Amino acid sequence: MKRAMSGISALTLRTPGAIDSRSLDDVVCAARGLLGCVLVREARGHRRAGIIVETEAYPHGDPAGHAYRGRDARNGSLFSGAGCAYVYRIHRSFCLNVVTGPEGRGEAVLVRAIEPTEGLDAMMRARARATVGQRRPEGYSLTNGPGKLCQAFGIGLEFDGSDLLDSRASKGLFLLTRATTPRIAVSARIGISKARDAVLRFFIEDNPWVSR
DNA sequence: ATGTCGATTCCCT
DNA sequence: GGGAATCGACATA
Numbered sequence: 001m002k003r004a005m006s007g008i009s010a011l012t013l014r015t016p017g018a019i020d021s022r023s024l025d026d027v028v029c030a031a032r033g034l035l036g037c038v039l040v041r042e043a044r045g046h047r048r049a050g051i052i053v054e055t056e057a058y059p060h061g062d063p064a065g066h067a068y069r070g071r072d073a074r075n076g077s078l079f080s081g082a083g084c085a086y087v088y089r090i091h092r093s094f095c096l097n098v099v100t101g102p103e104g105r106g107e108a109v110l111v112r113a114i115e116p117t118e119g120l121d122a123m124m125r126a127r128a129r130a131t132v133g134q135r136r137p138e139g140y141s142l143t144n145g146p147g148k149l150c151q152a153f154g155i156g157l158e159f160d161g162s163d164l165l166d167s168r169a170s171k172g173l174f175l176l177t178r179a180t181t182p183r184i185a186v187s188a189r190i191g192i193s194k195a196r197d198a199v200l201r202f203f204i205e206d207n208p209w210v211s212r
Numbered sequence: 213a214t215g216t217c218g219a220t221t222c223c224c225t
Numbered sequence: 226g227g228g229a230a231t232c233g234a235c236a237t238a
Contacts, residue, residue: 064219090233091233
């Protein structure tokens, strides 16, 4: 992938650091604040990383949220407090959420798209492996959707409940502070049937890695 | 045992 | 922009 990646990659990169769990107190602030932050996957000495460019908030009491039906065997990590990963499966894909708020509250931010910055080869291999019999993913389709980015980063249910704020506790999947200061655009959420009108989707303006 | 329903993805028109 | 693919979970019979 040799094109000029996107507008934001050229902006100033800051020294990455740990995310303060207090910045995940409020789910909408967190959905905005996670834009520009970096998701890192370390496995077998390899490192995959990318900038979060699209998120959706699923607040407490949201009928479209998986916490709405109450706590059950599958969604337990949604109630485990800020910084926890909530990973679930839909059809053939997995989706990654960053849990927000205190323990027991049941709200989270869905990570919908990422601009890859490191480990592109590993991501392409992982995507090709996961999409056997189909055309090889190219260009922005590498990570421009919630299921695609999980394929690219090798994220499955084994990360459900892991701690995303501690790079050592987190079995190789963690978040780092903002690499860029993004311009944020908003819209209604995508792919849901309830609460369709709520404006809870956030994305980096003009970033080509945002989902379609 | 059968039917329905997704916080999706892919391919085709 | 529409429809098929596809899989587990859940409700109903």
